[in-house]
Amino acid sequence: MKKSTKSVEVVDALSLKDLCQFCQADEAWVIELVEHGVLSPIGGQPLNWQFVGTNIVRAKKARRLNRDLGINTAGVALVLELLEERDAVLRRLAQYEAQT
Amino acid sequence: MDYKDYYKILGVQKDADADTIKKAFRKAARKYHPDVNTDAGADARFKDVSEAYEVLKDPERRAAYDDLGREPKFDKGRYQPPPGWNDGFAFSEGGPQGQEPFSDFFETLFRRSAEHNAGMRPQQGADSHGRIEVSIEDAYRGADRVLTLRAPVVGPDGQVTVQERNISVHVPKGIIAGQHIRLPGQGHAGEAGAGDLFLEVTFAPHPVFHPDGQDLYLDLPIAPWEAALGGHVVMPTPDGKVDLRIPKNARTGQKMRLKGKGLPGPPAGDIYATLKIINPKVETEEARAFFEQMARELAFDPRAHL
Numbered sequence: 079m080k081k082s083t084k085s086v087e088v089v090d091a092l093s094l095k096d097l098c099q100f101c102q103a104d105e106a107w108v109i110e111l112v113e114h115g116v117l118s119p120i121g122g123q124p125l126n127w128q129f130v131g132t133n134i135v136r137a138k139k140a141r142r143l144n145r146d147l148g149i150n151t152a153g154v155a156l157v158l159e160l161l162e163e164r165d166a167v168l169r170r171l172a173q174y175e176a177q178t
Numbered sequence: 179m180d181y182k183d184y185y186k187i188l189g190v191q192k193d194a195d196a197d198t199i200k201k202a203f204r205k206a207a208r209k210y211h212p213d214v215n216t217d218a219g220a221d222a223r224f225k226d227v228s229e230a231y232e233v234l235k236d237p238e239r240r241a242a243y244d245d246l247g248r249e250p251k252f253d254k255g256r257y258q259p260p261p262g263w264n265d266g267f268a269f270s271e272g273g274p275q276g277q278e279p280f281s282d283f284f285e286t287l288f289r290r291s292a293e294h295n296a297g298m299r300p301q302q303g304a305d306s307h308g309r310i311e312v313s314i315e316d317a318y319r320g321a322d323r324v325l326t327l328r329a330p331v332v333g334p335d336g337q338v339t340v341q342e343r344n345i346s347v348h349v350p351k352g353i354i355a356g357q358h359i360r361l362p363g364q365g366h367a368g369e370a371g372a373g374d375l376f377l378e379v380t381f382a383p384h385p386v387f388h389p390d391g392q393d394l395y396l397d398l399p400i401a402p403w404e405a406a407l408g409g410h411v412v413m414p415t416p417d418g419k420v421d422l423r424i425p426k427n428a429r430t431g432q433k434m435r436l437k438g439k440g441l442p443g444p445p446a447g448d449i450y451a452t453l454k455i456i457n458p459k460v461e462t463e464e465a466r467a468f469f470e471q472m473a474r475e476l477a478f479d480p481r482a483h484l
Binding site: 087135138143172173 | 204207208211212213214216224228305307347348350353356357358359360361362376378388390395397452
């Protein structure tokens, strides 16, 4: 049994290399996601890229969809957009249902 | 541990060919993928079908699994594979790397001693990923939570057991859904040190507040006279009650913003209260008289624009 720990940190910015390790993906794949507009890093050159905020969870979702369902980058981009739309609609629906 | 009927999980016959199995898996994977299906049970179903496919897609593993035979008529949770069950089957051991463990059944039978064969030089353990559900109140103030993790552990005899361990996690103040927290050295063990554990934060459903990023939304019921006359009402925030000034002639659906009262952080989020005018139920003579007086004396036609 490992000793318990309290040292935690919030992951708020990842470089291209860190994001690749985080998602267990290679750089070419991450760059493709950026080209498809799924991810929008801060910084001009890939070497200076910083992925912040929702980009990190999006990258992980994209990786899971790609790995588990075999969806290519264009498909992942579409699925993520539709899922975000669906979630927004479900949130609004839940609000309307709460009112009645 | 429990015996797993992988054919039943995928909904295929025992003599199904590889193509049928692949199709059944793909269909179930699309349906139950936790990023697509938000139902409570979907995550577990997805893990089950992934595990079943991991075994049935590999001819050697499938043969070894078939050789175990049917589910024995033992008590639930008492399944033990017969000794030497996998002699003569040369399947590759181990499952997908860096994922949460599969069932005890899979881990014991198929992941056996995989770590011993992997690579000659000492390796850093893989990172592991998980989720943690926190309440909005916890995110507002920060909190300490204990999380139970399950991980396959290889004993000195090469036997795999799934061990549980508890780690205490500090939920940092101002965390929002979708963010990750990193616990260094709490990932998979490796000869050159353990990997990190990443936890994706999700919010537990809240009866009052609906989070969107750092902002919180709620419906705020008000009485018709509060709406008409304006004034101060008391409303809840995760940090306690505050005063809200309602403008005169407020409408249902009107949004009031409480700047900086949302989830903390630089900058803090806002709270949006959507006003909702609630009519009192007319149950007494006095109440009825009030409404009759309004009906007589107020020239108001809510349908004038129709």
